[in-house]
Amino acid sequence: MxxxxxxxxxxxxxxxxxxxxxxxxxxxxxxxxxxxxxxxxxxxxxxxxxxxxxxxxxxxxxxxxxxxxxxxxxxxxxxxxxxxxxxxxxxxxxxxxxxxxxxxxxxxxxxxxxxxxxxxxxxxxxxxxxxxxxxxxxxxxxxxxxxxxxxxxxxxxxxxxxxxxxxxQPNMVFEIKSIWQKEEDYVADLSKKYRDQFKRCRKKGAEISTKELNYEEILQAEETIYDLYLHVAKNAPFNTFILPKKHFSSFKKHLGSEFILRGYYLKNQLVGFTTVIRHGKELETYFLGYDEKIQREKMLYLNMLYDLINCGIIQGFERIILGRTALEIKSSIGAKAVRxxxxxxxxxxxxxxxxxxxxxxxxxxxxxxxxxxxxx
CATH class of the missing domain: 3.40.630.30 (Gcn5-related N-acetyltransferase (GNAT))
Known part of the structure; x- marks a missing residue:
């Protein structure tokens, strides 16, 4: 039947x-x-x-x-x-x-x-x-x-x-080697050219501090977070939607510790943020935002990517889903294109x-x- x-x-x-x-x-x-x-x-x-x-x-x-x-x-x-x-x-x-x-x-x-x-x-x-x-x-x-x-x-x-x-466009996926226990293990596997890139990037961003924001802190910084997001979204080559202002606080409210919003600060001023979602053995990147001037001066975006790798290694994830944008720079940190x-x-x-x-x-x-x- x-x-x-x-x-x-x-x-x-x-x-x-x-x-x-x-x-x-x-x-x-x-x-x-x-x-x-x-x-x-x-x-x-x-x-x-x-x-x-x-x-x-x-x-x-x-x-x-x-x-x-x-x-x-x-x-x-x-x-x-x-x-x-x-x-x-x-x-x-x-x-x-x-x-x-x-x-x-x-x-x-x-x-x-x-x-x-x-x-x-x-x-x-x-x-x-x-x-x-x-x-x-x-x-x-x-x-x-x-x-x-x-x-x-x-x-x-x-x-x-x-x-x-x-x-x-392909999805960029970063595979985390099981032998990596800390960021230094990842850096040691890079060729000299890309170790130098890592060192230069970290030196440029030395003045930047980071902090994981809880629900109340996301609410307090919501206006700035949204402005930083909009700057990146509007300069993308292609958009099919714009998120509402309360989207990130809603994420934190409903997903709690499974959702991480990390703020990037320069002289106590929020100049960027990243968001990720814990999804089993995968760390799924979501939306981000940054001040374009600070991004250029401090290599902020590349620093964000290296921080994601560090987070993935320390927290025992097997891979990081990096999405479809900035394909070449993601490739430069070791991500592979998945069609x-x-x-x-x-x-x-x-x-x-x-x-x-x-x-x-x-x-x-x-x-x-x-x-x-x-x-x-």
């Missing part, structure tokens, strides 16, 4: 089944503590729906679906040449502004769905396709995002046969059949050189 799966959509975490977290235990970004953050402090142009997939009364899988309206943004990034930026803005607003996304647009990696071990994953994925196919609101693009080479194999089923496969794949379908057939040449116009190209900082 064929397995029959049904589904239910939820817009509030209070409505979720009691055993939701048991099903989603492998992914903190599908657990209630994180979904409460989305419920409380999502970007204004993003709506989140939580999907439960059932076999009879039994919850078999959980998923996150996001509706993103890019037309509500003033622009999608301001760093590129004005003509290129203007062209991208026109293309997005006319043909790709309303997105229906299975996954999380605020993170890198497979945070789209989780299944129980005894679930039929093919049936789960088929149900996901069915749900978005009959979504009540009209959208331009339906996207399933951020799957590794092995994860994307599950989508090799008839329901996705006509979807356009795409790959965007992530996705599938998309455009609502209009003529546009869908031409996505192979339209997609490169929407996705800003990034040229970078892979670095090899370790000794041979």
């Amino acid at each position: 064929s397995t029959i799966y049904t589904h239910q959509l939820f817009t509030k975490t209070a409505e979720l089944p009691d055993n939701w977290d048991q099903v989603a235990q492998s992914c903190i970004f599908l657990q209630k503590c994180y979904l409460q953050i989305l419920e409380e402090s999502s970007p204004e142009n993003m709506l989140n729906t939580f999907l439960g997939i059932f076999e009879g009364e039994k919850l078999m899988a959980t998923a996150l679906i996001q509706e993103i309206d890019l037309a509500l943004l003033p622009s999608f990034g301001e760093r590129d040449h004005a003509i290129k930026t203007a062209l991208r803005n026109i293309l997005f607003k006319q043909f790709a502004s309303k997105l229906l996304l299975v996954g999380n647009n605020m993170l890198s990696g497979q945070n789209a769905y989780t299944c129980l071990p005894d679930a039929d994953e093919s049936k789960v994925i088929e149900k996901l396709r069915e749900v978005v196919e009959f979504w009540p609101k009209k959208n331009h693009l339906t996207i399933f995002k951020d799957f590794t080479e092995s994860q994307i194999q599950a989508f090799q089923i008839p329901a996705f046969q006509t979807d356009f496969p795409f790959s965007s 992530l794949k996705g599938l998309m379908r455009h609502r209009f057939g003529m546009i869908h059949t031409n996505l192979s040449w339209i997609f490169p116009l929407l996705e800003p190209a990034t040229t970078w050189i892979e670095r090899h900082p370790y000794k041979d």
Whole structure:
């Protein structure tokens, strides 16, 4: 007898089944503590729906679906040449502004769905396709995002046969060697060129002090934190959302010690911050911010990256997920590019059949050189 799966959509975490977290235990970004953050402090142009997939009364899988309206943004990034930026803005607003996304647009990696071990994953994925196919609101693009080479194999089923496969900028992942016990062990494995880079960076940033902020301290510094974040966000080559001001305090409130916001101070003035999330054996970087003048003078961003490595080593993590920005500088500290794949379908057939040449116009190209900082 064929397995029959049904589904239910939820817009509030209070409505979720009691055993939701048991099903989603492998992914903190599908657990209630994180979904409460989305419920409380999502970007204004993003709506989140939580999907439960059932076999009879039994919850078999959980998923996150996001509706993103890019037309509500003033622009999608301001760093590129004005003509290129203007062209991208026109293309997005006319043909790709309303997105229906299975996954999380605020993170890198497979945070789209989780299944129980005894679930039929093919049936789960088929149900996901069915749900978005009959979504009540009209959208331009339906996207399933951020799957590794092995994860994307599950989508090799008839329901996705006509979807356009795409790959965007890679996720930079830093692997922590088990033999490293302290920062000095990492530095000792670098070639002379990159040991000199480390020493120069640490010397430049010697006047900078750091501090992990608790919930009350984040609230007190929220205005400055947000200004620092906005500076970096608005100078990115591509944006699909802007976080609300209370986002970081909401994170700390709901995740507690699993969320770390580290402030960077120069003469008692907050000039930068980083955020990370503890996720099993992985340390997942989130958003950051800094004063551009201090960043240039003190090599602040590179110092932040080295601090993340130190944190990862000392706290026993196996890897650090560094995300999709600043690929070359992350490569220079030892991070490797992991290609992530996705599938998309455009609502209009003529546009869908031409996505192979339209997609490169929407996705800003990034040229970078892979670095090899370790000794041979």
